[in-house]
Amino acid sequence: AQSVAQPEDQVNVAEGNPLTVKCTYSVSGNPYLFWYVQYPNRGLQFLLKYITGDNLVKGSYGFEAEFNKSQTSFHLKKPSALVSDSALYFCAVRDNAAGNKLTFGGGTRVLVKP
Amino acid sequence: DVKVTQSSRYLVKRTGEKVFLECVQDMDHENMFWYRQDPGLGLRLIYFSYDVKMKEKGDIPEGYSVSREKKERFSLILESASTNQTSMYLCASRSGISGNTIYFGEGSWLTVV
Numbered sequence: 001a002q003s004v005a006q007p008e009d010q011v012n013v014a015e016g017n018p019l020t021v022k023c024t025y026s027v028s029g030n031p032y033l034f035w036y037v038q039y040p041n042r043g044l045q046f047l048l049k050y051i052t053g054d055n056l057v058k059g060s061y062g063f064e065a066e067f068n069k070s071q072t073s074f075h076l077k078k079p080s081a082l083v084s085d086s087a088l089y090f091c092a093v094r095d096n097a098a099g100n101k102l103t104f105g106g107g108t109r110v111l112v113k114p
Numbered sequence: 115d116v117k118v119t120q121s122s123r124y125l126v127k128r129t130g131e132k133v134f135l136e137c138v139q140d141m142d143h144e145n146m147f148w149y150r151q152d153p154g155l156g157l158r159l160i161y162f163s164y165d166v167k168m169k170e171k172g173d174i175p176e177g178y179s180v181s182r183e184k185k186e187r188f189s190l191i192l193e194s195a196s197t198n199q200t201s202m203y204l205c206a207s208r209s210g211i212s213g214n215t216i217y218f219g220e221g222s223w224l225t226v227v
Binding site: 004006009034036041042043044045046049090092101102103104105106107 | 157158215221
């Protein structure tokens with residue numbers, strides 16, 4: 001079975017400071033990993049994904065994430081957070097040998113204070 | 115641009131009513147999904163479909179059914195709504211190519227009273 005853990009329910013950061021949202025995963029095969037962001041009363045928007053290749057993945061809005069196979073992690077990062085980055089962030093994993101199912105973490109709320 | 119449209123954003127239904135949530139995608143995607151989102155639980159997969167008239171149960175299919183008569187449309191049906199089905203429902207779609215991104219609709223807020 002595949003699973004995703006986002007250990008922090010909420011992350012608070014001051015505007016201009018680095019932002020990190022943590023994600024660890026468990027799959028049987030090789031993982032496809034995704035980050036999504038959700039603004040209030042909206043659906044999920046795709047930020048970035050890791051399928052294969054370079055472990056550092058760059059995505060939308062200045063976000064990036066690093067795939068670490070030994071630590072089974074895929075933490076989301078942004079060097080300088082903006083107030084507009086305040087939202088709910090979801091990490092998701094799909095086992096590339098396990099069909100269509102995408103499993104989501106519980107979400108991490110990010111609050112960027114001016 | 116990718117578009118997944120959920121026709122109803124906010125619904126209030128009574129216990130025992132039959133509820134239809136409709137979703138349409140315009141990207142000719144083979145795969146479509148229905149999730150529900152609840153605080154602290156993230157997104158949980160209810161059902162998905164990988165082709166017309168094909169469906170598979172997700173993690174929490176009880177109390178729900180689905181219909182996919184056309185490739186672009188995937189409907190979620192609550193046969194007899196209950197208060198524990200009050201939630202945010204998200205439809206999504208993805209092409210059949212392995213590794214491709216899932217795209218989400220804006221969500222449907224359902225309240226069962």
